[in-house]
Amino acid sequence: MKAITIWQPWASLLAIGAKRYETRNWSTKYRGPIAIHAAKKDPCKMPLLGLEAFDEAASEELERAGCGSTWCLLPTGSIIATAELVECWKITDNGHTNGSPLAARIEGGRYGGKTNIVEGKEIFFGDWTPGRYAWEFTNMCMLPEPIPAKGKQGLWNWELPEVAGNG
Secondary structure (H helix, E strand, C coil): CEEEEECCCHHHHHHCCCCCEEEECCCCCCCEEEEEEECCCCHHHCCCCCCHHHHHHHHHHHHHCCCCCCHHHCCCCEEEEEEEEEEEEEEEEECCHHHCCCEEEEEECCCCCEEEEEEHHHHHHCCCCCCCEEEEEEEEEEEEEEEECCCCCCEEECCCCCCCCCC
């Protein structure tokens, strides 16, 4: 299964369904099943972003999902969810789309010519600078327990660990 490594708290925001898009500076043609890997990087040792709106929105969503609002306790170095990567959009505008400062326009998609607007808290959870890409996930399924795994940059192949009795 393909996998992508994401720093916390963004990985958990995806896993709980509060975040539907992962923004990247590169696109992918891959579509299909994907594992969400929480990077080993300790979220407590990361520099603060200084974005009060992000901190507040992220903490609220994590608390609502029962993950607690203390980022230091979020799982790291493990696969925490699986999903379907269904689209990779190009970000073409942000800031005042639809008259709202909390919106971004995404265009392209698999068949080209499609346009979509992303609004609300989702904007706090990514870098919506025009020219970047928004990877769209559906069917997110948080695992009951994180599965330890070593992450990598880019898309990488994750081998599901064998379960005793299923060999």
